[in-house]
Amino acid sequence: MDSLTQIVLGAAVGEAVLGKKVGNKALLYGAIAGTIPDLDVMFGAMTDTITAIEWHRGFSHSLLFCVLLAPILGWVVNKLERKYSLGWKPWTVLFFLGLFTHPLLDAFTTWGTQIFWPFENRIAFNSIFVIDPLYTVPFLISTVWLMFYKRDSKSRRQLNKAGLVISSSYLLLTLGIKTFVEHQFENRLESQNIAYTQISTRPAPFNTLLWNANVDTPNNYLIGDYALLDSQPIQFKSYAKQREASNSLLDFPNVQRLITISDGWYIMEQKEEQWYFNDLRFGLIPKRDGTSMFSFSYELNLVNNAIVATEVPKTTTDAKFLMSGLWERLKGN
Structure with a gap:
């Protein structure tokens, strides 16, 4: 805390x-x-x-x-x-x-x-x-x-x-709210016949009314949110794991350390020749342009035959937009 x-x-x-x-x-x-x-x-x-x-x-x-x-x-x-x-x-x-x-x-x-x-x-x-x-x-x-x-x-x-x-x-x-919320996510996955291996839920920033979930499926991660005041079904967005594309990075000890830190909830992605390690445990930050970024993302660079990780900084603009959208989302969909 x-x-x-x-x-x-x-x-x-x-x-x-x-x-x-x-x-x-x-x-x-x-x-x-x-x-x-x-x-x-x-x-x-x-x-x-x-x-x-x-x-x-x-x-x-x-x-x-x-x-x-x-x-x-x-x-x-x-x-x-x-x-x-x-x-x-x-x-x-x-x-x-x-x-x-x-x-x-x-x-x-x-x-x-x-x-x-x-x-x-x-x-x-x-x-x-x-x-x-x-x-x-x-x-x-x-x-x-x-x-x-x-x-x-x-x-x-x-x-x-x-x-x-x-x-x-x-x-x-x-803890009681978390148990209730997990049932809501699980029921929604069952209603859509989505097979998954594990689910992880957590509250959104500064409250316990809005919750986020990561869902582990064989090839993708599903990320969704649920507010206690929601009236519409939960919607999930899919993110490819890209495990095969990032296999070459697994040989580096520092990448393995990041995987351990993230408890296995991660996506490694390449943008314009630059690799990033995204820790899914802390969810997404929406941006003004309609896209989103992972709350904790690390730029991976090869230095002297070793991977060096540098956290991608978050801006005050991103934080302000997150807060404005958070209040509206708390009211339900």
Whole structure:
């Protein structure tokens, strides 16, 4: 999830653990804990594109990382906050929960989180977009509001509990909506007698009313969308896999790494002698000219007998057009 959301979650967790004893210091240290796992992007900026993708939500989002770091932070903060005479263990609990709830929340998004690093499998429930105001805004309001109450105030505890309960309930609701939406896509495929091997669904940006689906068929991928307010049947657009045309690229280790990252949901295409690797997990971005581009696409170049991947940049114009069309699509077809 986005940084603000993780800060709010970490702060609320810190408040739940030690708010009654240390007041707003619990919010502060919880917010710090909730931020730490995403510092992996700083290390990613120092390396190549593929390695940066592999590192993100890797070790720093793992249970092992939280177990190792929490006691260290707990010991340090206990030294800094001697006046509370809590000892290092309560602070360690705060930091562990503040750290670990970060990857747990990230696991509900599409990118995937290596909670059980060093095992390579990433957990991705694909039920919430990385920025979702319905999750964050109520949570943020309750967390900021409680700061103005004394640490032993009953209202303070109730506000924090409300924020945690409402946000957690919303996460569970997204799983229920996802299950319902998947049935809609599956029923539509069945009604059209379309044979497929797997289907992957995810919410569109900033909401859980509009959903996208990738459908894997023998020779093509089908991509469609469905809004909860739709009255018309789901329509799918077909994209050729082009596996035979891109077979020569499979011998390059970096291409295999990209395939692993995309969990097998990819299309490699050639445009004017230039090859691109498209990660299908994040869907399409519509453009003003009526075409569309994949949200995450990488230009592949041969440098010193190795493939180098460079992410294709997205423009602010594309983002503005996406937002304007998104609101209309949410209303149904």
